[in-house]
Amino acid sequence: MIEVKDLSKKYGEKHAVNSVDFTVNAGEMFAYLGPNGSGKSTTIKMLTGLLEPSSGQIKIFDQTYSLDDIALKKRMSFVGDTPDVMGKLTGSDYLNFIASIYEMEENRYKEKRQELTEMFNLEDALNQLVEEYSHGMRQKLVLTAALMHEPELLFLDEPTVGLDPKSNRLLKDYLKAHVNKGNTVFLTTHTLSLAEEIADRICIIYQGEIKALGTLEELRSGSAHSLEEIFLELTDGEDVYEQTTLEN
Amino acid sequence: MNKQLLKIEFKSTVNYFKSLETAKIIVYVFLAFIIAMWLLPILWMVSSSFFIQADNILIAKALFIITIGLIIVHALFLVNGLIKDLFMDSSIKSMLLLPLKPRSLFFVKIFKQYILKVFPISVLLSIIIGFPLYISSGSVIILITNVLYFFTLGIISLSLSYCLVFLVTKITSAKKVGEILTFLGAFLSITPYLFIFMGGQNLRPIIDALPDFSFLYENVLYGGFSIKMLAAIVVCLLILYFLSHIVITAVTNIFTSSQLESTVVKSRGKEKVQVFSRTRSLIQKDLQLTVRDFKEWSIVLPHYLFPFLFLFLISSNPAMFGGSSNPDQMILAISLAGSVMISLFVSAMNTARDARDYQFYKVLPIDGKIIIRAKYLFNSLTILPVYLVINILMYLFIQASLSSLIYAVIISILVVLTTVPIGMFIGTINPVVSKKNPSNRLDIAGNVMITMTVFIIIFAVGRVSSFFFIGNDINHQVILLTIGVLFITSAISAYIILNRIAKRYDQGYHITYKD
Numbered sequence: 001m002i003e004v005k006d007l008s009k010k011y012g013e014k015h016a017v018n019s020v021d022f023t024v025n026a027g028e029m030f031a032y033l034g035p036n037g038s039g040k041s042t043t044i045k046m047l048t049g050l051l052e053p054s055s056g057q058i059k060i061f062d063q064t065y066s067l068d069d070i071a072l073k074k075r076m077s078f079v080g081d082t083p084d085v086m087g088k089l090t091g092s093d094y095l096n097f098i099a100s101i102y103e104m105e106e107n108r109y110k111e112k113r114q115e116l117t118e119m120f121n122l123e124d125a126l127n128q129l130v131e132e133y134s135h136g137m138r139q140k141l142v143l144t145a146a147l148m149h150e151p152e153l154l155f156l157d158e159p160t161v162g163l164d165p166k167s168n169r170l171l172k173d174y175l176k177a178h179v180n181k182g183n184t185v186f187l188t189t190h191t192l193s194l195a196e197e198i199a200d201r202i203c204i205i206y207q208g209e210i211k212a213l214g215t216l217e218e219l220r221s222g223s224a225h226s227l228e229e230i231f232l233e234l235t236d237g238e239d240v241y242e243q244t245t246l247e248n
Numbered sequence: 249m250n251k252q253l254l255k256i257e258f259k260s261t262v263n264y265f266k267s268l269e270t271a272k273i274i275v276y277v278f279l280a281f282i283i284a285m286w287l288l289p290i291l292w293m294v295s296s297s298f299f300i301q302a303d304n305i306l307i308a309k310a311l312f313i314i315t316i317g318l319i320i321v322h323a324l325f326l327v328n329g330l331i332k333d334l335f336m337d338s339s340i341k342s343m344l345l346l347p348l349k350p351r352s353l354f355f356v357k358i359f360k361q362y363i364l365k366v367f368p369i370s371v372l373l374s375i376i377i378g379f380p381l382y383i384s385s386g387s388v389i390i391l392i393t394n395v396l397y398f399f400t401l402g403i404i405s406l407s408l409s410y411c412l413v414f415l416v417t418k419i420t421s422a423k424k425v426g427e428i429l430t431f432l433g434a435f436l437s438i439t440p441y442l443f444i445f446m447g448g449q450n451l452r453p454i455i456d457a458l459p460d461f462s463f464l465y466e467n468v469l470y471g472g473f474s475i476k477m478l479a480a481i482v483v484c485l486l487i488l489y490f491l492s493h494i495v496i497t498a499v500t501n502i503f504t505s506s507q508l509e510s511t512v513v514k515s516r517g518k519e520k521v522q523v524f525s526r527t528r529s530l531i532q533k534d535l536q537l538t539v540r541d542f543k544e545w546s547i548v549l550p551h552y553l554f555p556f557l558f559l560f561l562i563s564s565n566p567a568m569f570g571g572s573s574n575p576d577q578m579i580l581a582i583s584l585a586g587s588v589m590i591s592l593f594v595s596a597m598n599t600a601r602d603a604r605d606y607q608f609y610k611v612l613p614i615d616g617k618i619i620i621r622a623k624y625l626f627n628s629l630t631i632l633p634v635y636l637v638i639n640i641l642m643y644l645f646i647q648a649s650l651s652s653l654i655y656a657v658i659i660s661i662l663v664v665l666t667t668v669p670i671g672m673f674i675g676t677i678n679p680v681v682s683k684k685n686p687s688n689r690l691d692i693a694g695n696v697m698i699t700m701t702v703f704i705i706i707f708a709v710g711r712v713s714s715f716f717f718i719g720n721d722i723n724h725q726v727i728l729l730t731i732g733v734l735f736i737t738s739a740i741s742a743y744i745i746l747n748r749i750a751k752r753y754d755q756g757y758h759i760t761y762k763d
Contacts, residue, residue: 048611068754073613086605088540089533092519100529101612110521127519129540 001026001153001184002047007056009042009208016042018208019056024186024201026152029179031199032188035235039208040188041081044157047186048078060153074102077146081157083138087131091122091141094130098145112148119170120144136162143171147178154178156187160194172198196227206235253348253356261360291376299380299470307381307470308461313454314377318369319405326365326409333361334503344504354500358406358492366402373398381470393477394469396484403491410495414502526614530622531629534598538630544601547687551593555586555638559645562710574720576652579642580727581713583656584663585705587635591667592674592698595627599675599749600689603759616753620672620746627668635660655716655727662734669745674698676752682762691760 002024009017017039024030034040045051047058049067058065061072085094095117099109117123120140130138139162146154154175160168175185176198189195195202202219204212211234212219219230268276299307334340334357343353378394467474524532538544562578602609602623609619639660643653678691690698716727 050607050610067610068615070613070615073611078611080607084605084608086533086537088537090519092521093533093536096520096522096524097529097533098612100524101526101614103526104523106523109523113521 001028001061002030002186003057003059003062004043004047005057005059007043007046007058008054009039009046009051010054015208017046017053017205020205020208020210022203022210022213024184026184027179027182028200029175029185029198030187031195031202032186032205033190033192033195033202033231034188034205038205038235040205041157042208043205044078044155044186044188048076048155074149075151076153076155077149077151078155079142079146079157079159081161083135083142083162085130085133085138085141087129089130090128091126091130091133091137094141095126095145095148099148102149104149109148112150113144116144116148119174120167134162136164136167139163140167147174150178150183152183154183154185156185158189159187160189160191192227192231202227204231204234211235250352250356253352254359257356257360261364288372288376295376296380296383299377300384304462304466304471305460306455308465309455309458311377311465311469312458312461314373315401318373318401319408322366322369322402322405323408323412326361326406327412329365330361330409330413333357334499340503350504351496351500354503355496358496358499362402362406366406370395370398370402373401378469385470385472387473389473389477390470393480393484396481396488397469400484400487403488403495407491407495410499414498526618527622527625530619531626534623534626535630537601538598543686547597547689548594551590552634552638554589555582555635555642558582558585558706558709559642561706563646574717575646575648576720576722577713577717578646579639579648579652579656580659580716581709582642583635583639583660584713585709586638587631587660587663588667588705589702590635591627591631591664592671592701594631595668595671596675596694596698597687597689598627598630599623599672600679600694603679603689604681604686606759609753610756616750617747619753620750623672624668624742624746627672628665631664631668632661635664649722651722655722655731658731659727659734662731662738665738666734666741669741669749671698672749673745676749676757678758678760680760680762685762688762 002022004020004022007017007020008015020039020043032040032043042051046053047060047065049065061075063069063072065072067073089097095113099113104112114123117126120143122137122140122144125133125137130141133141139159143159146156160171163171172194175187179185179200187195187199196216199216201213201215203210204219212230216227219227225233298310302310340353340357344350374391374395378391378398381394382388382391467476468480523529538548559578559582562581602619636657639653639656642648642656643650648656674694674697675690677694679694680689680691682688716723716730
């Protein structure tokens with residue numbers, strides 16, 4: 001589904017992402033973790049074509065991906081780290097616009113829209129301007145827009161930021177079901193419990209390099225460590241962790 | 249505490265000026281030079297010759313008009329800045345959580361506004377009005393009363409602007425108020441022309457019709473020494489003290505009591521669940537973004553007034569037509585010049601707006617050709633009907649012949665269709681994205697291109713339109729030939745330029761992100 005070989009991005013002399021290799025399989029929930037500034041967003045932007053790699057290769061659906069490939073883009077969705085939606089559209093206008101651009105069949109659109117807006121408890125806000133929405137409501141709206149055409153490949157950059165606990169739970173369940181249907185989700189998050197709970201495989205990136213990649217069991221490699229402990233150990237956060245533990 | 253806060257505000261202001269681009273600094277220095285070397289001396293000359301020579305009744309009337317005009321205009325201008333500084337500034341909320349007194353915070357904010365936006369006006373008026381009155385009376389106390397009077401007017405304007413803001417934010421959100429005021433501000437930018445061209449002629453009858461205000465100003469701002477002067481000084485000082493206290497207290501109370509937290513949430517009618525063609529959905533999206541945003545109106549609508557300015561220029565300067573003109577020639581000249589100017593500017597601005605959401609479009613499954621086709625249709629469909637109405641209004645105003653109206657309409661349509669792609673092209677040359685100032689969308693090169701074109705058109709259009717006439721009669725052959733040429737150029741322009749812009753969209757283009 002996604003094949004990344006020797007992918008690098010340099011800003012001047014600094015490597016934001018340095019020679020990264022990984023594969024994401026069809027029907028997999030893949031969590032991409034790392035501390036702030038580790039290269040998560042840079043990687044996801046390169047995968048979605050928003051940023052040109054300095055070197056390396058990206059294949060999506062066995063094709064070299066480019067933003068010009070409209071047919072390929074129709075099979076994907078991307079939710080960025082900030083839910084930027086044109087403020088002067090209503091939620092309904094925005095969803096109509098996205099459905100039109102993805103050329104969704106009208107009845108299917110109505111059905112999915114109802115399902116998702118009900119799930120996120122967004123129906124009553126749909127005829128308000130987006131600029132009047134809270135951060136969480138905007139996040140729900142962009143998630144609805146990204147999910148309603150049932151993409152085979154979904155990129156989510158910090159999807160749970162701003163969501164209330166109920167929506168958070170429902171989103172997790174929805175994503176699990178979505179993956180069970182054979183679709184793929186590539187997810188970046190700081191919420192380690194989210195990755196621990198729903199990801200099939202986890203990749204930890206630090207200072208632009210992959211530090212660990214595998215299932216949770218493989219990362220634990222037989223130990224009883226939690227994902228948080230493994231994460232801190234791999235990202236030089238262990239010292240902080242130990243200090244905090246001692247203080248407590 | 250106040251000292252620390254003032255230091256921070258001072259530093260942020262200095263940093264703002266430090267971060268300005270060289271081009272902007274040059275523009276500011278140039279403007280300051282023009283104001284210091286040209287505008288101020290002219291104001292001083294006009295004002296001093298008037299206030300030194302005019303009789304007392306006329307001086308009183310002039311002072312009254314200046315007082316009323318200044319308070320209203322100054323308050324309106326202050327409102328916009330005030331909304332940006334207090335309502336749109338998210339740092340206020342976080343500053344309120346710091347261990348400092350809210351009153352100190354708002355005192356500093358209001359003080360900054362006063363120093364930057366009120367104090368210079370008060371000083372300017374004290375110089376151009378107070379000084380001549382001091383010279384004519386020879387009494388220092390006259391200068392003191394004038395200075396105090398104009399400083400008091402400044403505080404009154406500031407207080408009025410706060411009143412206006414708090415009153416209107418009860419009705420709608422501060423953001424909407426900001427949009428409406430930007431919209432009004434754009435129209436206000438045309439008012440100096442109206443004052444110069446029309447107001448000047450009517451000022452004298454207005455002054456004559458006013459009652460005598462000498463009882464207010466004589467022996468206070470001009471004339472000889474009297475006890476009234478001392479009373480005026482006391483009154484001004486009291487107003488200055490109490491109004492500044494009231495403003496600071498009111499602003500602190502309103503902001504800290506969360507009275508501004510309730511935003512007005514408006515439902516936009518019944519929601520429609522519909523899937524359209526991609527082109528139609530893009531046009532509809534553009535239409536919604538334009539119609540619902542007063543800031544967009546403020547960018548676009550004032551340009552539709554320029555044909556009327558052309559009408560004024562043409563009718564008052566027959567030299568533009570080589571010495572003579574007739575209504576038919578005027579309507580054709582305006583249809584040419586106005587449609588070029590409007591379609592160039594409006595389509596450039598509408599296209600440059602997309603830079604803000606460029607990343608969003610890039611991840612959508614849609615290619616540049618569809619986006620550009622939709623944008624072309626949106627621009628043409630929004631510009632053409634308005635310009636057709638303008639043509640009809642012109643026809644009614646100047647009583648041209650029906651055949652010239654028909655030609656003007658056809659020429660306008662073809663000129664718009666030819667020029668819109670050029671405007672769109674300019675809108676994709678390094679567009680600017682500024683959250684604080686969304687109307688600032690074109691870079692210097694784009695603005696220069698449009699301004700140069702407009703100047704050339706203003707000077708050339710009279711001569712060009714004279715080719716359509718033999719004496720006072722319409723030369724149908726030349727006009728039909730022009731229409732044929734315009735028809736071909738509109739097709740070529742749409743094909744070649746739109747394809748180039750679509751490629752630009754697909755390949756990516758340079759965008760400057762400000763603030």
